[in-house]
Amino acid sequence: xxxxxxxxxxxLAVVMVLLYALSLRAVPAHIEYxxxxxxxxxxxxxxxxxxxxxxxxxxxxxxxxRLAAYWPMVEPERDSYSWSDLDFQLxxxxxxxxxxxxxxxxxxxxxxxxxVPEWAQxxxxxxxxxxxxxxxxxxxxxxxxxxxxxxxxxxxxxxxxVFAYDHCGDLDRAFLAEEIALVRSLDSRPILVTDSGNLGxxxxxxxxxxxxxxxxxxxxxxxxxxxxxxxxxPAFYRIKENVARLLFGAKPVFLIELSLEPWLVExxxxxxxxxxxxxxxxxxxxxxxxxxxxxxxxxxxxxxxxWWYYMKGQGHPEFWDAAKELYSL
Numbered sequence: 001x002x003x004x005x006x007x008x009x010x011x012l013a014v015v016m017v018l019l020y021a022l023s024l025r026a027v028p029a030h031i032e033y034x035x036x037x038x039x040x041x042x043x044x045x046x047x048x049x050x051x052x053x054x055x056x057x058x059x060x061x062x063x064x065x066r067l068a069a070y071w072p073m074v075e076p077e078r079d080s081y082s083w084s085d086l087d088f089q090l091x092x093x094x095x096x097x098x099x100x101x102x103x104x105x106x107x108x109x110x111x112x113x114x115x116v117p118e119w120a121q122x123x124x125x126x127x128x129x130x131x132x133x134x135x136x137x138x139x140x141x142x143x144x145x146x147x148x149x150x151x152x153x154x155x156x157x158x159x160x161x162v163f164a165y166d167h168c169g170d171l172d173r174a175f176l177a178e179e180i181a182l183v184r185s186l187d188s189r190p191i192l193v194t195d196s197g198n199l200g201x202x203x204x205x206x207x208x209x210x211x212x213x214x215x216x217x218x219x220x221x222x223x224x225x226x227x228x229x230x231x232x233x234p235a236f237y238r239i240k241e242n243v244a245r246l247l248f249g250a251k252p253v254f255l256i257e258l259s260l261e262p263w264l265v266e267x268x269x270x271x272x273x274x275x276x277x278x279x280x281x282x283x284x285x286x287x288x289x290x291x292x293x294x295x296x297x298x299x300x301x302x303x304x305x306x307w308w309y310y311m312k313g314q315g316h317p318e319f320w321d322a323a324k325e326l327y328s329l
Contacts, residue, residue, distance in 0.1 A: 034299065038110045077117075180208060211253070219280065
């Protein structure tokens with residue numbers, strides 16, 4: 001028994017030292033803050049999306065953007081493309097010399113995660129794949145000469161199969177690899193693939209592309225448990241990144257989605273204001289920002305700008321003002 005205890009203590013000590021070593025990461029001298037902007041979310045909140053987007057650029061002063069080329073938005077009818085909304089977003093970014101990560105694919109940010117045009121919803125998966133190839137080719141072909149696009153993000157958290165399964169189904173790994181290869185054949189810019197920070201292993205996403213992005217969620221809510229907070233410390237992300245680097249090599253890594261809006265299970269505009277504020281108040285907002293600082297990612301894209309703007313119109317400008325302060329640093 002003593003020998004077992006002694007060996008257990010030795011193994012535990014080795015594990016603790018190893019985890020400590022893997023958690024080491026230099027503190028960035030300066031964090032660059034970006035934002036994910038979704039026309040879909042602005043529309044859902046009943047906002048003038050162009051005014052909201054310009055406020056993000058001009059009032060907040062954001063110069064690093066993640067935008068989404070939603071399939072239903074750019075191809076509302078089969079083989080008929082509508083570029084005006086995305087053209088506007090990119091031209092406004094170009095005018096302000098803002099860098100853009102352009103997300104493309106079927107699974108993109110915002111519920112229901114997998115965005116399929118009405119005309120394609122009755123097609124078989126094999127037929128949808130043919131249409132997705134055409135859509136990807138069209139989007140990359142139109143924007144590959146835009147110097148403000150720094151990365152193509154192919155799909156969003158594609159390996160997170162436990163979330164939105166009813167809308168997305170099983171991951172077709174072979175087709176994901178085909179999508180990445182297709183985009184790579186069409187343009188030389190690097191490809192970004194993302195994964196969940198809380199639930200993802202990172203392995204598939206990290207090794208699939210030239211750069212990797214993780215989400216970070218601190219506060220959650222569901223009807224059974226109510227609101228709860230992650231038990232994962234910020235060091236967890238540093239450990240995961242160092243393990244991925246050791247296994248698959250060094251590459252750029254971003255915090256691509258830092259949630260700074262309330263977790264809701266109904267459309268935000270229809271949720272009582274007190275519910276929204278109970279799930280994301282200014283104290284939680286600042287706590288999440290501090291948590292993210294401790295992950296030590298040098299580039300962090302915040303999530304929730306449409307909601308901050310919406311709340312400003314509801315008499316709660318504190319979120320917008322707090323974000324504005326971050327972008328001024």
